[in-house]
Amino acid sequence: MARASKEYIKNLIPPGLPDGREILEHGRKIGPTIKAGRSRLVRDSEFDNYLEYFRDHKERKEIAWFSNVGLATIEEEVEGIKELQKWCKKLNIKYHSTLAIPSTLSAIPKELRQYDSKNTSYVLENPEDFMALGDIEGMEVIQSDQVLAVPNAWFNGINALKAGSYQVGCFSQLLWNYPGCEDHVKYVADMLRVMGVLSSKRSEGFGVSGYLDDTYPSYCKDAIAWVGYALFEQYIADDLCDVIYQVNYGGLISDIRIRAALLKALYDSLWREKQPLPVAKIQANTTRFWDHDIEANYGMLSQEMLMAILAERRYNTGAVILPVPITEKVHVPTIEAIKGMLGVCSRLEENIEQWEDVIDFSYIDEMAEVLKTEGIKFFRNMLDILDDSGLDIEDPMQMLMFVKNFNAGLFEETFHPSMKEKGKVEVHYYTDMGRLTQNMIDEGNKTVGSARLEGKLKGKTILIASTDAHVYGLQYVRNILETAGAKVVDAGVDASVQYIFDTADEEGIRYIGVSTHNGQALGIADQLLHEMQKRDSDRNYLIFMGGRLNTILPGHSEPSDVTEMINRKGILAENNLVKTIRTISES
């Protein structure tokens, strides 16, 4: 599919799904029986809860720093956080909140855990583990990772609440799956029940968070998806469940202009009277600035942090800044690495007024307005389409199941507002993923140009499809073929062979390009040939394949390149678009 159909969306909701409103109500009834704790920071302060503390910090227009810490044991975790605290005190920078990152095993109920796998971080076993983290002096330890949108939601959520974590769970992790935990309905119901409890604790400042870069926007080329999807998460959390929602963002956006503009756009779009503190954190980028050579990272990160400070000072959202992300690229950051970067940040703060005199934010302000306007359209489009597809958009359970089950590869093509207006995604501001794809496309176009193939395919219509979920490869191929003059019909991702040929036949297309990366290239080639022969058509198809053309052949244990075998079967398999364009133009 290139775009989700109404039927596809409708079928994301399993039959017999319990009504979310009832589950919420159940949670709300239980809520008063649960005593919500407070962090040591809050207990030792004049404030009743961390949100009040946060509001105060915003009113003071302070810059506050943040860390993500995930160490091997609870004890190490506590000590690590304390060490960072001490360091920040020495640097004279504000540091009062930390995200404690446990092992993913914590997300799974104890009885289903496989302890033989290596854990990078501590495992939450008992309520005491939660309480230990909530008792660090001067620190709000946020226990929202692997807590809410997970199979172990009830246990983790309630214990995080009792330990006083003001954000009880990250909404956006709902997209993740856990081995052995296939009963999604059950744990999504548990998540909703926890939210019911949180709803009863709203006046005490408890809520949930969203981290946009961990969920659907990360599959998008256009940064407006960040705003659009944040509004959707807020809609579910706040409008449907009456739970405070705060958003975090930044890991997958390296463009400092977009990062700054998003701060304002998110704050303005999500602000409401009953929740005037919608943006919790700006997170450092993980795609470009945190690489193997730690010392070299400081140069990149410091630019990013500089802009983050300037943006927060300008827009005064209260958001804290996380300078050192967790990234799979290297390893979980050590305390020393975090300390190093915090040192850089403290020096950045010192000269900040000088920068404010010379940086003109008007471009970023304009960007923010576009992000807001288009983001709101994105969100409304989402609700319209879901409603039109027959979902009950006022049932939080249906909304959460939609989030859980939807194919992320279809997200932007389905909900981007320009799809409705113009039939294709017109990007306003490229995300890293979008920029990467666009750069590849630009390079590809240059190659087409230097091979003098522009316009060579004029008058020809080509159907392209992917047999798996790789959407960007398809976009790349589409753009290159269009540069060569072809009209391209995109049959989308996860396309079956029958669907591909049916679309080609319906539109009278004889040129078919199939992309595959799932290690079954030879089988797919056979299916394509078989289907071609079966159709008994006078269409005279010309089929070409590309992607990762390998298969595990009988008797082998590793995949083999089967490009040559596919060519010998009569399907053009070049993986070289220039050659493919030439062949098609001569046919």
Add this chain to the structure above:
Amino acid sequence: MKLKLGIDTGGSYTDAVLVDCDTGEVVSKAKARTTKENLTIGIEEAIDKLGINNTAGIVLVCLSTTLATNAIVEGKGAKVGLITIDEPKEYNYPVSCKSNIKGKIDVKGCEVFPLNVSEAAAALETMKDEIDTLVISGYASVRNPAYELKTKELSNGILGVPVICAHELTNVLGYYERTITAVLNAKLIPVIKELILATKEVLSVKGIKATLVIIKGDGNCMAGSFAEERPIETVLSGPAASALGGILLSGKQDLIVADMGGTTLDIVPIRNGNIPLDECGATVGGWRTRVKAMHTRSFGLGGDSYMRMNNLGAIDFGPQRVVPLCAAAEKYKNLIWEIESLHLPEDYHIIGRQEADCVALFKRHNIDRKVLTAEENQIIELLTDGAHSMLYLAGQLSKDVDGIDIARLLQMEIIYLISATPTDLLHATGEYVQYDRKISQLAMERLAARKKMAVDEFEAYAENAFTDRICVSLIESLLIEKGITEEKLSEELIRTVFSDDDERCRLIDFDCRFHAPIVGIGAPAKTWLTKAGRKLKCEVIVPQNSEVANAIGTVSGNIRETLEALIRFDCHTKKYIAHLPNRRVTFDSLDEAIGFVERELILYGKAFADKMGVKKYSSDLSKEQIVSEGYCNSESNFVELRLKMAISANAKYICH
């Protein structure tokens, strides 16, 4: 004795036969000239010539007609409005007005973008009082007709004209072809309706009360009422009837039917007694449709093909058809004098016009003179007293004969062309004489003079050339039947197969063997196909009654229809999707889907039989399952299941 009356309205002749229902014996046969402007005149004349004594004995009347094909070729018919829904590309259609509406259904039948109902309503309003029929064609409607049906419902409240949805005519993919099929069908509705009505009137006047059935292009038949809804199915019914007639009359199962009429030579290779069908759909008048009709190759080599010298001094035949001189001279005696007396200079270089070319008025009334040029009006004036040769007109107009432009008058069917044809050739040689022989001889003299040949030498040359063309056509047809594509066919190679006049290389020769007889159908068939058979060294059968084989073929047709359904597994929704002729339903299990579809097909079969007016019919359900070792399918590698319900009934069971 129970009798069937078979009528075939060909391009040149209308044939009629009376056939004994029990023995299949031809009791009586007749031919009449087809009256193109009103087919029923020819039908009535042919029926009269049969000399029917006992009309009560006629239990069935079967009609095949070229009317649909001709109407399409000539661009005639109703004013059609077209609503396309999510048209994938801007196409040309023979419609009066068209609107494209937004709303997408994909090829799985899933609704992707909603139908823009307000846009549809607005488009329908603009068509009010502008059209006779409406066609609605939606992308992938054969997989889910919901949007077509919704728009149809809307239109019923706005337009009040017959509405055809594309999915009702075919279940095959191919948006453009399917839309064309629906549009042409819509155009043909009043045309066929008029024919059926008029034929029924003729039958009624003759006291024939039998049910009227119409032959379809696949050789099967349908009730008249069904034909009024689906007139497109009558295209190529003539060739289908001819093939059926060839099988019946020859008694052969493997044969090559060569139907030679006035305009074309239609060649159909037949194996095992089965009429070959064009599964992709028939092409009619240059339009590619999705109508399953007999696959035939047609060549412009008929008895009345225009015979002429081209500007390179070689002889050409067809594809244009003209009235033979010998036939025209029966009515217009002056033509004999004109051909005899009026000459072109010996050194005159022929560009287009021939010395034997003559014209006559086809239309005498309702000519809009204002749109014609002065010369065209003059020509009409000169023709009011009858036909004349072009040389005569050139003299009257004081113009070079090639300078007289009659193209528009021919295209508008105000005049028609009379000239030399293979029929004239046979008259000249004396091999076949039915009309005036003298004028044919004169025409051959003229053409021979152009070639600087003696007349008898020229006649042999022309006969050889025409026979060669027939041989090449036969071989070409069989090579295509063998699987060679058109692009790879080489006429040069084919000519070399039996050409014995190439002196350049005697080191190689080809021998071409036919493993089945050529069965000749049609009036000119005996003479010309016998000559071709000699050259090809193959058996040629021209059975008794072959001159009315088409009409005989019509009475051998039966009712056959195949209703299809498709069940597929959708790995995205994890549902089984059943695509039926007019709906789409999803199921959780394959068994449920199969059970439902089987029941529905039985009901569809019954509904079809009711529509046909058939009380007794048989049905046969077949299934073809496809499995795969592919990705994406999680349940037993199931890919799809095709169910086909074949309905068949003897035409005699139609009650209307």
